[in-house]
Amino acid sequence: MPTDSPTRARETSTAAGASTDTDTISDLEAGLDALQTVSGSTRSRGRAVLAAAYPPLLAVVILLAVWQVVVWLEIRPVYVIPGPAEVGEAIARAAASGALWEALATSLSRGVLGFLAAVAIGTPLGIVVARVRWVRVTFGPIITGLQVLPSVAWVPAGIIWFGLSDATVYFVILMGAVPSIINGIVAGVDQVPPLYRRVGHVLGAGRITMVKDVILPASLPGYLAGLKQGWAFSWRSLMAAEIIAVGGSIGFGLGAFLQQGRELSDMAIVFVAILLILVVGIAIELLFFSPVEKAMLRRRGLAADPAPANRSSWLSRRRTAATIRSGG
Amino acid sequence: MSTTTSPTGSATAGVATPGIMESGAVESGGVRLRGITQRFAPAGAPVLDGIDLDIAPGEFVCLLGASGCGKSTLLNIVAGLQDPTAGEVVVGGSGSALMFQEPALFPWLTASRNVELALKLRGVPRGERRGRAAELLHLVRLDGAADKRPHELSGGMRQRVALARSLAQERDVLLMDEPFAALDAITRDLLHDELERIWKQTGRTVVFITHNVREAVRLGQRVLLMSSRPGRIAREWRVDVTGERRIEAPDVSRLAIEITNDLREEIRRHAH
Numbered sequence: 001m002p003t004d005s006p007t008r009a010r011e012t013s014t015a016a017g018a019s020t021d022t023d024t025i026s027d028l029e030a031g032l033d034a035l036q037t038v039s040g041s042t043r044s045r046g047r048a049v050l051a052a053a054y055p056p057l058l059a060v061v062i063l064l065a066v067w068q069v070v071v072w073l074e075i076r077p078v079y080v081i082p083g084p085a086e087v088g089e090a091i092a093r094a095a096a097s098g099a100l101w102e103a104l105a106t107s108l109s110r111g112v113l114g115f116l117a118a119v120a121i122g123t124p125l126g127i128v129v130a131r132v133r134w135v136r137v138t139f140g141p142i143i144t145g146l147q148v149l150p151s152v153a154w155v156p157a158g159i160i161w162f163g164l165s166d167a168t169v170y171f172v173i174l175m176g177a178v179p180s181i182i183n184g185i186v187a188g189v190d191q192v193p194p195l196y197r198r199v200g201h202v203l204g205a206g207r208i209t210m211v212k213d214v215i216l217p218a219s220l221p222g223y224l225a226g227l228k229q230g231w232a233f234s235w236r237s238l239m240a241a242e243i244i245a246v247g248g249s250i251g252f253g254l255g256a257f258l259q260q261g262r263e264l265s266d267m268a269i270v271f272v273a274i275l276l277i278l279v280v281g282i283a284i285e286l287l288f289f290s291p292v293e294k295a296m297l298r299r300r301g302l303a304a305d306p307a308p309a310n311r312s313s314w315l316s317r318r319r320t321a322a323t324i325r326s327g328g
Numbered sequence: 329m330s331t332t333t334s335p336t337g338s339a340t341a342g343v344a345t346p347g348i349m350e351s352g353a354v355e356s357g358g359v360r361l362r363g364i365t366q367r368f369a370p371a372g373a374p375v376l377d378g379i380d381l382d383i384a385p386g387e388f389v390c391l392l393g394a395s396g397c398g399k400s401t402l403l404n405i406v407a408g409l410q411d412p413t414a415g416e417v418v419v420g421g422s423g424s425a426l427m428f429q430e431p432a433l434f435p436w437l438t439a440s441r442n443v444e445l446a447l448k449l450r451g452v453p454r455g456e457r458r459g460r461a462a463e464l465l466h467l468v469r470l471d472g473a474a475d476k477r478p479h480e481l482s483g484g485m486r487q488r489v490a491l492a493r494s495l496a497q498e499r500d501v502l503l504m505d506e507p508f509a510a511l512d513a514i515t516r517d518l519l520h521d522e523l524e525r526i527w528k529q530t531g532r533t534v535v536f537i538t539h540n541v542r543e544a545v546r547l548g549q550r551v552l553l554m555s556s557r558p559g560r561i562a563r564e565w566r567v568d569v570t571g572e573r574r575i576e577a578p579d580v581s582r583l584a585i586e587i588t589n590d591l592r593e594e595i596r597r598h599a600h
Binding site: 025026028029030032033036037195196198199200201202203204205209213214217218220296299300301302 | 482515521
């Protein structure tokens with residue numbers, strides 16, 4: 001402007017040189033940046049873990065108490081409904097004989113191996129279904145439909161095709177887990193905001209770089225939700241297969257352990273097997289998926305409000321995952 | 329500001345040297361539009377109707393208009409994201425970079441990595457990206473934020489990272505689609521100062537879309553008022569500035585009032 005008003009001149013009276021004025025702006029900007037960014041939570045990690053673990057542990061204690069009370073009421077004899085003490089004893093016995101460790105190791109290694117195979121097969125298929133229109137239109141509905149089919153339905157077919165061998169077990173796992181993983185990727189890709197694609201386009205991304213640098217990283221939350229579900233389906237399919245297909249060259253897994261308990265009418269063993277199956281499922285979720293998912297959501301600023309979330313993280317995490325899956 | 333660089337020269341020179349200072353080549357930063365017409369329905373009224381526009385290299389032009397006047401469509405056409413129904417677009421030199429109203433940073437990448445991605449997609453070798461990104465973040469005064477993720481930054485800081493990312497594209501023309509519209513007034517004022525400084529420092533040609541008259545007058549060397557339905561350039565003002573200007577300066581206000589009156593007149597035409 002040709003003339004400066006008096007006020008304007010007073011405001012920048014020190015701004016004789018351009019550099020002084022630049023410094024003023026720079027300070028102003030630094031101040032504004034500091035005001036507008038929130039610093040992280042100061043809660044200690046140990047306390048946060050404790051606070052998160054406390055409510056579910058309380059639930060376990062309550063359930064144990066209810067169980068014990070039911071046993072004390074003697075609605076049914078102890079050999080039909082064994083108490084925590086009898087089941088504890090059975091665990092000790094099975095651990096001492098080695099049957100528990102054998103079953104655990106067999107099932108866990110199969111479950112993990114089968115799941116990894118499902119990831120290796122499902123991931124590229126998922127990318128193709130998500131990105132290639134005609135594949136999606138033709139095969140998409142069938143793949144979604146397959147998720148509804150209980151994988152136990154594949155066990156008889158597996159036995160006829162592959163006999164009582166590990167191949168049957170892996171076949172059932174794959175049929176159970178691959179559709180979930182494919183659907184996870186498709187859901188994840190669908191949730192990628194169109195703006196990200198536009199940005200990728202503006203920045204000059206080609207067909208491959210667009211998938212690699214924009215769409216895949218953007219769809220990671222959906223993919224991870226799909227992996228989690230894929231693991232759950234793998235584990236369930238494995239148990240179904242192990243309970244039905246016993247003998248032959250199939251090793252001794254948790255399902256066979258459970259089936260053995262039934263044949264011996266040993267309710268304590270049946271309980272032990274059910275508990276172990278449940279504990280493995282929860283342990284994988286807590287030790288692997290949950291930390292990975294939490295870290296990813298936190299990095300992206302998607303985790304619900306860092307400080308208070310520690311207290312209610314068990315619930316809020318579930319809610320976040322559900323929101324992501326439902327595409328909200 | 330550098331003067332002459334051949335169109336191909338500016339692109340390769342930018343890789344080898346800190347190219348921020350030298351992309352304003354005279355021949356290569358201009359934009360020429362001839363008879364740009366855009367129809368969305370074949371028989372319908374045109375959204376843009378025969379727009380002729382010349383923008384000189386290094387010029388700062390503000391496109392002003394009411395919502396729905398087709399200014400974003402025009403910008404998309406210049407950016408090459410959309411083909412006009414008729415007309416000719418020439419963007420000289422290395423082409424254009426586009427900045428959106430939303431920062432649109434990728435949340436899985438740090439500020440620095442976001443800038444580095446633009447460098448990567450432009451073909452800058454891996455070893456040079458980190459350093460170049462640091463220079464660009466320094467230019468937008470975000471030296472301390474390189475390793476922060478977008479959600480840890482304020483709206484203004486995010487938009488500055490987005491600006492750094494656009495500059496990383498190393499294009500002569502910077503197209504900005506209401507980049508400050510979603511920011512609070514204090515931050516916006518500050519970013520006006522920043523954008524002006526960076527424009528002067530880099531010599532980029534800037535085409536800035538806004539519906540904020542004062543913002544247009546505060547920033548532009550030339551303000552173009554677009555009419556709505558059909559979109560045409562109704563009038564233009566040259567903002568001659570000798571010294572520094574501020575959004576509250578009387579001269580800015582005076583011109584803003586004049587332009588606002590024209591803008592309202594333009595909108596009133598659609599009442600009947």
